[in-house]
Amino acid sequence: MSLFELFLISIGVSMDAFAVAICKGLSLPKMSWKHALVVGLYFGGFQSIMPFLGFLLGSQFKDAIVSFDHWVAFILLGCIGLNMIKESFSHELDDCEDPSLHPGQMLLLALATSIDALALGVTFAFLQVKIVPAVSFIGLTAFFFSVLGVKAGNMFGAKYKSKAEFAGGLILIFMGGEILIDQLFGI
Numbered sequence: 634m635s636l637f638e639l640f641l642i643s644i645g646v647s648m649d650a651f652a653v654a655i656c657k658g659l660s661l662p663k664m665s666w667k668h669a670l671v672v673g674l675y676f677g678g679f680q681s682i683m684p685f686l687g688f689l690l691g692s693q694f695k696d697a698i699v700s701f702d703h704w705v706a707f708i709l710l711g712c713i714g715l716n717m718i719k720e721s722f723s724h725e726l727d728d729c730e731d732p733s734l735h736p737g738q739m740l741l742l743a744l745a746t747s748i749d750a751l752a753l754g755v756t757f758a759f760l761q762v763k764i765v766p767a768v769s770f771i772g773l774t775a776f777f778f779s780v781l782g783v784k785a786g787n788m789f790g791a792k793y794k795s796k797a798e799f800a801g802g803l804i805l806i807f808m809g810g811e812i813l814i815d816q817l818f819g820i
Contacts, residue, residue, distance in 0.1 A: 634762050640718065640774070640806055643771045644778070645714070645804035646713075646750045647775040648804075649717065649801065650747070650778060651801075652795075654676065654786065655785055655786035656786060657782070658785060663787075664783070664788070669779075670780060672734070672782075673777065677776025677779060678735060678772065679746070680746075681768045683750040684751065684754030684764075685764060686754060687752060687754020687755040687756075688755070689754075691755035691756070699725045703813050705743075705756070707810065710752070712752075713749040713752055714806035717749070717798045718799055719802075720798050720801035721799035722795065722799075753771075763801060
């Protein structure tokens, strides 16, 4: 996997965190860099941990499915992408109402926004990605987009939430298709 492909995937899986960070920024009466950094650390941390756990899980059974692993990668990334696109059309702003950064709430939000990263980690096991640099890159990307999301939400409101989720979904579907085409046709 090239650095550019990893960059695109990192952006794709970071869009859920970005969308929730926008809501956190929207709920803040005044922009606080401390709040933005806390949100970034939660989301970036979970976006690193979850694909690593998925990689460990996927490594346990990758040899059993090596002949069709590209299909598994395509299906997982496609499903994650389609789900993100579906969510982009839902106009729920439940996460936008509470400015709290209570650890229990932030853990739940970070977990919820990183479930797709767990599935991505399973895909990484099949693709034999160097996991530590990959999850570090994903975590830093999610951190950056989360901090940016808090700032954007505080400045612009929820205007970009659905667009971010839609774009993230398209990126993941594109990457799943690219992996499938590469494995089937060697392009």
